[in-house]
Amino acid sequence: MMQRSYKLLLTAAFSLFLILFSGVSFANDTTLNKAEEHTVSEKHEAKEEFNVTETILEHIGDDHSWHLWGHNTIHLPVIIYSDKGLEVFSSKNLVDEHHHPVMYAGNYNYKLFENKLKVAKADGSLDEEATKKTWDFSITKNVASLLITVFILLFVFLRVGAAYKKRGVTSAPRGLQSFMEPIILFVRDEVAIPTIGHKYKKYMPFLLTIFFLILLNNFLGLIPFFPGGANVSGNIAFTMTLAICVFVVVNLSGNKSYWQHIFWMPGMHWSMKLFLAPIELIGVFVKPISLMIRLFANITAGHVLVLSLICLIFIFKTVYASAIAVPFAVFISLIELLVAFLQAFIFTMLTGMYIGMATEEHHHEEAHH
Amino acid sequence: MVFGSVAAIGAGLAAIGAGIGIGQIGKGAVEGIARQPEAANDIRANMIVAAAFVEAVALFAVVVAFLGTK
Numbered sequence: 197m198m199q200r201s202y203k204l205l206l207t208a209a210f211s212l213f214l215i216l217f218s219g220v221s222f223a224n225d226t227t228l229n230k231a232e233e234h235t236v237s238e239k240h241e242a243k244e245e246f247n248v249t250e251t252i253l254e255h256i257g258d259d260h261s262w263h264l265w266g267h268n269t270i271h272l273p274v275i276i277y278s279d280k281g282l283e284v285f286s287s288k289n290l291v292d293e294h295h296h297p298v299m300y301a302g303n304y305n306y307k308l309f310e311n312k313l314k315v316a317k318a319d320g321s322l323d324e325e326a327t328k329k330t331w332d333f334s335i336t337k338n339v340a341s342l343l344i345t346v347f348i349l350l351f352v353f354l355r356v357g358a359a360y361k362k363r364g365v366t367s368a369p370r371g372l373q374s375f376m377e378p379i380i381l382f383v384r385d386e387v388a389i390p391t392i393g394h395k396y397k398k399y400m401p402f403l404l405t406i407f408f409l410i411l412l413n414n415f416l417g418l419i420p421f422f423p424g425g426a427n428v429s430g431n432i433a434f435t436m437t438l439a440i441c442v443f444v445v446v447n448l449s450g451n452k453s454y455w456q457h458i459f460w461m462p463g464m465h466w467s468m469k470l471f472l473a474p475i476e477l478i479g480v481f482v483k484p485i486s487l488m489i490r491l492f493a494n495i496t497a498g499h500v501l502v503l504s505l506i507c508l509i510f511i512f513k514t515v516y517a518s519a520i521a522v523p524f525a526v527f528i529s530l531i532e533l534l535v536a537f538l539q540a541f542i543f544t545m546l547t548g549m550y551i552g553m554a555t556e557e558h559h560h561e562e563a564h565h
Numbered sequence: 566m567v568f569g570s571v572a573a574i575g576a577g578l579a580a581i582g583a584g585i586g587i588g589q590i591g592k593g594a595v596e597g598i599a600r601q602p603e604a605a606n607d608i609r610a611n612m613i614v615a616a617a618f619v620e621a622v623a624l625f626a627v628v629v630a631f632l633g634t635k
Contacts, residue, residue, distance in 0.1 A: 492628070
């Protein structure tokens with residue numbers, strides 16, 4: 197019975213994944229703006245300077261199409277909801293052959309400004325008020341990568357869970373189980389129990405999800421080709437969502453002692469209590485924010501470093517620079533592997549600590565001299 | 566002739582801070598291992614965790630430097 201329901205879920209997840217990737221076939225009409233085409237090809241005649249900053253920002257940022265290798269690109273679907281209704285089309289309509297942005301006439305005139313989809317006026321300039329009316333729900337590179345991560349996580353953990361259900365917890369693990377079990381036990385014994393204490397079981401799913409999600413996204417971000425190569429954990433929106441989840445869990449599980457320590461710290465003179473209350477309140481918000489920035493900055497900095505080293509080859513315009521750049525980049529990538537694991541571990545450990553602080557039963561302290 | 570932006574100076578200062586901080590953590594860890602070699606594994610694990618925290622603070626400054634470039 198369990199086998200059937202997990203197979204069903206897997207099938208559903210995989211089908212969703214396939215549907216979204218078949219967005220290549222949507223909306224086949226292409227824009228034929230002859231005048232724009234002519235000027236674009238003219239610009240390409242003049243050799244474009246290699247701009248390091250632009251290249252790096254392009255690689256760590258989000259994109260509407262996923263470049264695979266050479267000239268092969270997956271053009272992910274663009275989903276726009278505006279006051280004129282829902283619209284879905286392939287992002288192929290937004291770029292021409294030289295990867296310059298081109299205007300697409302749908303419900304509104306859409307155009308990519310700095311790789312973000314906005315509404316343009318008839319002459320091609322940005323139309324701010326119309327852009328405010330549109331909501332961009334596109335499947336971008338980061339969204340597609342997240343879906344891949346979700347699929348991998350579901351595949352691995354549903355299998356492991358089913359294996360435990362079938363074989364029980366007393367017999368030795370086999371196969372995928374024996375690979376996952378040490379890691380799961382590591383999270384339980386090194387993170388959950390020391391930080392949360394005896395109430396850890398309730399929070400184990402949350403901690404495990406956070407750990408494996410961040411770990412897998414970090415690892416996939418380090419792989420330069422498909423299915424890796426999308427900078428998900430270096431995207432501040434992704435880390436912000438995780439931080440919001442931590443914020444909600446920590447504050448919903450806060451007991452009376454936790455809130456009392458924030459607003460009316462016991463064991464102090466009343467003036468100190470008043471002084472500490474706003475500081476502690478700011479602390480409630482700053483802790484998840486620091487989680488968010490820590491993960492974002494570490495992962496983005498790592499990617500920027502590796503990309504800069506590879507860009508050195510293009511700055512010196514000689515292939516012999518690769519003799520220095522490539523070993524260096526490999527070395528930094530190995531450190532980035534450590535950072536990927538470490539940042540997932542630290543995020544999980546800090547989450548455990550915050551939950552532990554929120555749920556610990558505090559011994560009543562009166563005279564605190 | 567000025568290359569780069571003032572934000573790069575900020576990022577450089579952050580690197581100095583990270584270097585000093587993590588260097589001190591390393592110093593403490595190495596001294597601890599010298600005094601008690603059996604505890605080397607525990608000390609090493611704690612050193613790496615503490616280094617990640619200090620690194621994070623330096624990277625807060627780098628993020629602000631990023632915001633300063635454009």
